[in-house]
Amino acid sequence: MTVFLWKSFHRMPNSRLLWQRTMSLYNHTHGFEEKEIKKKLQQFTGGSINLSKKEDGIGILTLNNPKLMNAFTGTMMIELQEKIAELENWKDGKGLIIHGAENTFCSGSDLNAVRLLSSPQDGMNMCMFMQNTLTRLMRLPLITVALVQGKVLGGGAELTTACDFRLMTPESEIRFVHKQMGLVPGWGGAARLVHILGSSPALRLLSGAVEVQPESALHIGLIEAILSSSDEPLEETCTWLKLHTKGPAEVIQAVKKVILAGRELPLETALKTEMKIFGTVWGGPANLEALTQRTKHK
Numbered sequence: 001m002t003v004f005l006w007k008s009f010h011r012m013p014n015s016r017l018l019w020q021r022t023m024s025l026y027n028h029t030h031g032f033e034e035k036e037i038k039k040k041l042q043q044f045t046g047g048s049i050n051l052s053k054k055e056d057g058i059g060i061l062t063l064n065n066p067k068l069m070n071a072f073t074g075t076m077m078i079e080l081q082e083k084i085a086e087l088e089n090w091k092d093g094k095g096l097i098i099h100g101a102e103n104t105f106c107s108g109s110d111l112n113a114v115r116l117l118s119s120p121q122d123g124m125n126m127c128m129f130m131q132n133t134l135t136r137l138m139r140l141p142l143i144t145v146a147l148v149q150g151k152v153l154g155g156g157a158e159l160t161t162a163c164d165f166r167l168m169t170p171e172s173e174i175r176f177v178h179k180q181m182g183l184v185p186g187w188g189g190a191a192r193l194v195h196i197l198g199s200s201p202a203l204r205l206l207s208g209a210v211e212v213q214p215e216s217a218l219h220i221g222l223i224e225a226i227l228s229s230s231d232e233p234l235e236e237t238c239t240w241l242k243l244h245t246k247g248p249a250e251v252i253q254a255v256k257k258v259i260l261a262g263r264e265l266p267l268e269t270a271l272k273t274e275m276k277i278f279g280t281v282w283g284g285p286a287n288l289e290a291l292t293q294r295t296k297h298k
């Protein structure tokens, strides 16, 4: 299915529109009724998801529900979907930082909502909704970073795995606490964690509900770096991300797309996709300028 979608994406003239439609996993053929679950999620209000898109092509997405340590209410889940859709349309975008308000990332789903959505069917619908959104986040043509601060628990830990990179402040902690709640990850966090770490380390983190501190997270390859201090983490994360987003948006987006193809597609299809993405930048303005300037890489 995914292979077909990627192929279609490159055949269609209006590829940006198709990209948005095809990046989700579940639709009504899977028994997923988005309207129904949205109606239920609307009942669990509180908090917000804020997006600011800067001129330098870096977006800042803020999880904003500090009274509950930025736990995800139902309306925040819906707002996250809306902001991801907005980012899919951001032609000049290059990077995205996801962080939490008031120096803490996210403590997972709002336990008040979890208690009231406790039937297996509601749980699976909520999972499909969040997996769709986080898969679309993962497939954004932007370089994404989770800024990990405070205690990042449950669904908050899962959200970090949908980003390309994770940076941690010195006092922070990531913990897949699901087992302690009689659960397993359902927002796609287990599958993505296996891709990031390999199955044995992922199993160790989940089965032990291990508190992963920055040094250990760096050691096992869960994060890219530990920030130097907790004083100005957003600024430091911006500086880190800018090293990877220098250059025109079309080139940065192409970089992310070739990596996505390699990550998600069988090798032969990934190679063909890479060739087509290459065709979008070869002879393009950035390529011609680099040739004119006889750029050297000393």
Ligand SMILES: CCC(=O)SCCNC(=O)CCNC(=O)[C@H](O)C(C)(C)COP(=O)(O)OP(=O)(O)OC[C@H]1O[C@@H](n2cnc3c(N)ncnc32)[C@H](O)[C@@H]1OP(=O)(O)O
Pocket (backbone or CB within 6 Å): 067, 068, 069, 071, 072, 107, 108, 109, 110, 111, 112, 151, 153, 154, 155, 156, 177, 178, 181, 183, 186, 187
């Ligand atoms: C997808 C699966 C999931 O995500 S399951 C959810 C997993 N998360 C949890 O179980 C979080 C449980 N909460 C905690 O462990 C602690 O509250 C943590 C986050 C460590 C913060 O501790 P501490 O700094 O001492 O603050 P606190 O406990 O006083 O919390 C402040 C208020 O926030 C609330 N809060 C926190 N997290 C949630 C949450 N996920 N859902 C609902 N409420 C949450 C606390 O209950 C507390 O509220 P109140 O001040 O007691 O009214």
